Amino acid sequence: MARILVAEDEDSVRNLVARVLKLHDHEVKAVVDGSAALEALSQDDYDLLLTDIVMPYVDGIALALKASAEYPSMRILMMTGYSDQKRRAHNLDVLIHDVLLKPFSIDELAKAVEQTLNAE
DSSP states (O other), X not given: OOEEEEEOSSHHHHHHHHHHHHHTTOEEEEESSHHHHHHHHHHSOOSEEEEESSOSSSOHHHHXXXXXXXXXXXXXXXXXXXXXXXXXXXXXXXXXXXXXXXXXXXXXXXXXXXXXXXXX
């Protein structure tokens, strides 16, 4: 079981991701944007940050940069519905594990999370 923080501004995606991860026996906290994620990170420890890239206030790129600096042992997996944002995130290869393109299947989500958690 891993402790996972999900940052996603779209309600339906956030709720689906949280449900899927809980079904895979993970402890999940889901928040609406990057600023809420930074607040959650300051209050608790997480094994994985799963964040959307495009969000209001603090976007996923800024969140990943700050989170990786402050919590270097935490894994980071990003998701986006915009292919140009995936290229933008891959400039962070050293900090993040992968970028999951939306729409993704439940199996793709579960596989990406497990690969990120088990990566060396």
